[in-house]
Amino acid sequence: MVWTMSTESPKSLGLSPTPGDAGAARTKRSKTKTLTPALRNSVPGLSSLNGSDGGSLEQWESLRQKTMRRGGPASAETVFGKAAKSGSVYRWGIAVAKSGPCDPVTQTISRLACGGLLAKIKKSPEFDLVAETQTFIDSMESTNVFDVLTATQVVTWAAALPELCRELAPELSWRLVTSLRQLHEAVVARANVTSAAHLILAGELGLTLAWRLADVPSCLLLRKPAVAAMTAWCEQSENSVADAVAGAVHARAVLASVVRCESLMQVTAKQKFKKVHIRAADVLATWVAALTVRKGGSVFSSATRKDAMDDLIDGGLFDRAVTYDSDTLEPAIAAVLGESQTGGRLAWEVSLPESMWHEPDAKLAVMLPEWDVQKSRVCLDYSGENVAIEIFSGRTKVIDGQWQTMIELDGDEQQPTGPWTEICEYSDDDVHYIEMEQPWTGGLLLQRQIMLVREDRCILAADAVVPTDQAIREASGAPSSQVIRYMSRLPMAESIAADPEPETREVFLSDGRRAAMVLPISACEWRVGPTAATLKSSEDGHLVFTSEGKGRLYSPLWIDCSQRRFKRKRTWRQLTVVDELRLCRNDEAVGYRIQVGSEQWMVYRTLGQPRTRSVLGKHLIADFFASRFDLTYGDHDALVTVDDSEPGSSE
Template identity: 45%
Template sequence: MTLTSTAPSPRKRSNKSAKRAITPDFGVPVSADQWETLQSELENTDLRSRSAAKYFGQDAAGGAIYLWGMATAMHGPTTVLQQKLAELATRVDGEGGQTSDADQEMLATESQRLIDRVFNDEMSGIDAAETILWAAAMPSLSRILPREVWWHCGEQLMQIRADAALRSDATSPLHLLLAGELGLTLAWGLGGLPSCQALVEPAVEAVTVFLEGEGESIDRSVTKACELRLIVASLVRCERLFPLVSKRKFKKRAREIAAEFATWMAALARHDGTQVFSYADADECDVDCMAYSSAADSSSKTRTRRKTSSRVKASQNELHGLMKAASDFDNESLTPALAAALGQSHSGGQLAWEVSLPEAMWHSEAGKTLAMLPQWDVRRGRTFVDYSAEDVRVELTAGRQSILTGEHQTMIRVNGVDQQPDGEWECTCEYTDDDVHLIEIEQPFTGGVVLQRQWMLVRDDCCVMVSDAVLPRTKKASDEVSAVTKTKSGEPEPAPEIVCVSRLPLAPGVEVVEDDETRELLLMSGNKRRALLMPLAANEWRVGPSACQVTVSEDRHLVVTTSGQGAVYSPVWLDLQPRRARRKRTWRQLTVAENLSIIPRNVAAGFRVQTGSEHWVVYRSMSAGGPRSVMGKHLIADFFAARFHPGDGGMEELVTVDDTSGSE
């Protein structure tokens, strides 16, 4: 009998676990085997499905979605590096060909700059956006950069995100870009690495907290208006990445705040798609508002933009690029607003249009940026003011034509001595309604004086008044402007002699035509009348002396020089309606009375402006007092403007400002 063992025969041990490579991760050295495994994982089916080309669609063509706002922020074209990174970030699987030796050398060299980049609170939005570009291109760069270089780049991106999360203020744009979007981008593109996958929750939280900052986040973003589009572009990408990495969506309130960012972008846009206070031209900003003409454009090594005129662009009557993507935050309001900003459509007096559009005056007191629109239709003109620096920047357009562009400077002399700014500009009055937009800003000067500047837009009439007033700093001193002080010898001492020189910057292509008999100026462009300028403090006729003179400087500024004693008020009236430039016009300095006595112009001044049958009245007080009368109107106010109807002698009030209740 043969005995047979019932014990199971030994099985051959599997060696699968021995061959399984340890998942690499940032923070530890990576071996050659791990590097090959990682490269393969970055190219497998699951991770390829995360490509920007698939989820961002046409917006990804040519890397556009990652280049939105870059040209505006840089005041010029994007760099070759930025274009290459954007192309790599949105490369369609199996397309794009080989990267040239020159591009590989450039990327290897520039990667060292990324490795050396350190987060700080002063980092520009451009550097932050470029950092996101590197993160988005990392999957493609794994086949281009050497192993050690690629790994150091990834570790540095992780470090920058961590530093931004810890050290940036939650309402700072850097918090959105680096703590938020950078983390989302790494979690999406390099989700196979545990440390990148762990970024999902903190990155979502960073974006959420930034949007919860609401007004403060907007104010801080508008402070650098040229970088605003970078922030709007980031919000668009973050909204699209949320469901891809976290299966969440922007909440309703988050979309509302994002829509407010986009509305600021629309309010600060010129008709050709460029942004106010930016020097990037229309072709360089095409990526923000135009789509590419063909897939061939997006796959070419050198990105080719469609070269179309502004007129052709406007006639397309369709939003593209960043403008279209941002409008999705609030289609009902933003789509018509952006279309109107680009001159693609207009109101035509339709009530539905006005109801659906946002407010027509946008002012960030913290950001010290202002946009005054007669209507959202860009063909009605726009006025922009940036008073964040010592010299105010201004852009004023009549229709689509720029009239004033550049720094609005003011120089003050007191008793022959030049005075200097002694503090920052601050907003002292703001008012807006269906009739007017008004803002008053103030800057202290040495010599015991203060400069107050007003911008008033009469909306339906397409008129703008900009005025400078030089006053004693203190209210007590202002009240004593007209009083006669005495020297030690008992002799009367006159009020100080003040000269105010205001320099208004002419836009390129604007020519000034002086009238032979009067001091009015006609602003022309392309043989067309664009605006009529009336220096109200000057005598209308050239004969005889005048306390105000207007000249054109060699550096193309309108120089308005006004002199007076104790206080000076120098308003300039700009009529931006070309059809009125052919009508008869005049302006008059009005008599202002108090207690049956005529008071001097350093105490209060009044003016009447007439063009054809249309009349306006302006009154400005330089010291407390009243009631005062001007053209039969009794006033206790710092400022008053109205339409005058000569038929019945009545005044249709536009705005009244007093020193106790602000504006009414």
């Protein structure tokens, strides 16, 4: 949608200057652009400015003066309370979305939006309000697609209209108002009610114009469609929240819009949030809490606590978010920010939300052993070709970035041919587990498992390379002799260095002190002797895990995040898997035992046809099985079982 602007006289606006105003009108025309008749006619009537059949520049000037004096039926401080101080309410979530501090223009306009005076705002010497306004209008009129950041920027400019009217020439201020009006109407017409842009531009923008331009009848009429847009977004919260949390970093800015809409609805439409609004806000606020890291930033964002301080201050976004369910959100937010600890208590004892949050439509998962930041956590975004992953060991981020994978089949490099899809999810008091798969060339599937053992603070990160169903049918069940070479690159977080053991193959991740221990459990434990798998660090800050096999391949890493176990003796072994007294090949099924001190775990994975098999004294017919093994009694405490009827099966 491109809106053409021209430099015609005010008469083309339908604004007929009086004879005494002719000179002034010509002066204004020489400095600012005015609206074409096509643009004027596309808006529901310039005449609606005063409710009559005609309009004039003098009449717009009268309304502009009222806007400057009143700024709406209530001040920003009255509407938003403490959050209006220094304009912080319009900067909520911006730093996280930008992965850094707010830019100077956003800082300035957000202060104007909350009643700040341009002359008193500290700004860069290069700041030119007229030029910035024209640039903003041009960018707004030349795009059809608005992301959350751009949409929030639009709302902030709309909220700043009283001060902008004071500083800008009448024709430029009217051009800004008209462009904002047209954008609102265009978004309402699209009716994509579950998108975050619809919430912000159809809902909040309409409420903001009705608030700030309450003396303009056509803007005051935006209250009803704006409230309807906001309500429609909330009524379809299952899809709306999925759109809001996609990519993780925009969730706070969307929640900020919801919070502002609540205040604006009360001021402009005299309506309070109903259950449907509160329910959607509660779910989104809990997602924001789950995505928050101890220093106040967010997963997959580089914003620091200082950058995101507007969200955290007294009366900020988190304080407002808590109101949607204070019993659960207050302890959850306090726990993730490190302000309190859950002390190992069960979630119901402190009314905490669930500790695994997974949105399949957004392809985003957050796995918390507890809400306490002292524990480990795993965050996954599998919406791209590579899985973005963050792993925290306590308060320390040890893995951060794109998990890259390379596969060769008989020496030929293969490529992914489709997106990641979730095929199995499970969560209980013992583990959080998610499995996903991605199709590759060569008739292959890459199946990825992430399992967080909650109490033990251990993580299994494993890839299985298996043939597709079609490839299996074409092979008529015969074992494949094709050689698979696999390599994955896990990015270490900034300031994390690899500290390999000199004699064995485990690698510690350290930021001055050891934070996590990575065991390549499919590799030979000792560095001497042959091995089909290796784990090394690269010069560019990655853990590089390689393995090789025929037909099918399983490549697991065991990550221990409990520092109390780091000095204990440890070992791991590949186990013998038996099928009717026959030893299974590695392309049929594999099992591994991990021992650190007196604690032991077992992992079993079927790669071929699921059958009844025995491993470490356990008889199984399962695609995947993990347990905590009690050496004293010789029994298994099952953690998770994925049987062959589950979608996680490779057959």
